[in-house]
Structure formats: C-alpha cells, structure tokens
Amino acid sequence: MNNLNHLAIIMDGNGRWAQIRNKPRKIGHQEGAKVVRDITIWCAKNSIKYLTLFAFSTENWKRPKAEVDFLMKLLLKYLKKEKNTYLQNNIRFKAIGNIEVFNNPLKDMICELEESTKMHTSLTQTLALNYGSRDEITRTFKKLLKNPPQELENLESLIAKNLDTCDFPDVDLLIRTGGEMRISNFLLWQISYAELYFTPTYWPEFSTTELSDIIKSYKKKERRFGGL
Numbered sequence: 001m002n003n004l005n006h007l008a009i010i011m012d013g014n015g016r017w018a019q020i021r022n023k024p025r026k027i028g029h030q031e032g033a034k035v036v037r038d039i040t041i042w043c044a045k046n047s048i049k050y051l052t053l054f055a056f057s058t059e060n061w062k063r064p065k066a067e068v069d070f071l072m073k074l075l076l077k078y079l080k081k082e083k084n085t086y087l088q089n090n091i092r093f094k095a096i097g098n099i100e101v102f103n104n105p106l107k108d109m110i111c112e113l114e115e116s117t118k119m120h121t122s123l124t125q126t127l128a129l130n131y132g133s134r135d136e137i138t139r140t141f142k143k144l145l146k147n148p149p150q151e152l153e154n155l156e157s158l159i160a161k162n163l164d165t166c167d168f169p170d171v172d173l174l175i176r177t178g179g180e181m182r183i184s185n186f187l188l189w190q191i192s193y194a195e196l197y198f199t200p201t202y203w204p205e206f207s208t209t210e211l212s213d214i215i216k217s218y219k220k221k222e223r224r225f226g227g228l
C-alpha cells in the first residue's frame, strides 16, 4: 500500500458550478472556500502530512478586476475566520508563490498565520497564492545566480532546496477537479513522480467521500519511480 504524505489539488470549476445554477461566479468561489475548510480538516484527521492547494495563479490576474478583488477579499476573510480551525486542529499554515504583490492586510494575515502555526505538527496546509511553477523556478534561479554554487554536482538538490516548497516532500498524488486534464503551471518540479487524478466534479461539489475514494485507489497503485 502506498503511503500518502503529500496531496496537491488544483481546485477548478467554481465558476462553472455557479453558472449552471444561474448564480454569479463569486458564489462558486464562496462555496469553494467552504470545501477548502472541509477537505483541510479531513486531511488533518486522516494523517495526511502535506496538503497543497492552488488558490490563485500568476495567470489569474488576467480575470476581470471585480473577480480578482473578490478573490482577494475572500481569501483574507477565510484566513481570519479559519484561524481557530488551524489552532484547534494543530494545522500548520504556509503560503507559496510571490505574495509581495498582495495588499498589506492580506500579506500581514498570511505572515501572522504562518508565524502562529509554525510549531503545529499535524497537517501542513499550503495555499499557492500568486503561484506559477515557472515563476517559482525562475525566482529560484535568480536567487542561485546571485550567489552561484562552487560546485555543480548536487545542483538538483540545491534547486529543490531553494524552491518555495524547500522543506516539503515531493507530491505523491495530484488531483484536479472540474474536468480539465492539464497541470496549468502547478508544482511542475514537485509532481515529477506524482500519481495524477482528474475528476469531472466541480470544486464546490467535491467531497471528503470522493477524496477518500480517490485515496483508496491511489493506495493500491503500483509506483515504480522509473524502476521495475
């Protein structure tokens, strides 16, 4: 049976979930935020050590300003409201991506929550915010080139240690909801050996029951990591 240490999820389909119900897209995002909470608590209670969620990509800025503003507000509201969930469930909060561009209240809340949960030991829940894998790798190279390593023998591990995910294990299982079969610039380095699972379920309808079924099938898969 495969161990599941690091689960990553591309949460897609909020807008379509709302549109087919004749509701504004923002209602889909609101419902999606509730699912983030349920899935996070379930993961903490089911011994998953890392959960990384794609919450806002470097490409999402292309959306209409009203939707971007709404997502920023929702995120801040979520982090404030759920602070107790992180504290009561021993969950460590982390953000990856370039958060420098966010407004001060959001940046402060991210830093405060990272700080107040840094000793927590059950689940590490990571939100990828203004995150894109190419941007992460590019930032890593800029960092390394400013202070180039003396020898290149261990360059691969040096790169890994300088990514935003420097202290996380590789992703074991990547799930994408919403029916599209693509990776959309998410954790390209970290999913090298991950099992991939695509479900048509829109994120607001994704449930702990479906997650548990996906994990059961993941556990039975044979993972060879390039060997036989």
Ligand code: FPP
Residues within 6 Å of the ligand: 011, 012, 013, 014, 015, 016, 017, 029, 030, 032, 033, 036, 054, 055, 056, 060, 074, 075, 078, 127, 178, 203
């Ligand atoms: C994709 O749905 C989802 C996003 C761009 C953002 C993810 C945000 C949430 C799940 C809610 C807020 C998150 C937190 C952590 C509070 P989409 O809008 O691309 O849907 P579509 O493909 O149907 O248009």
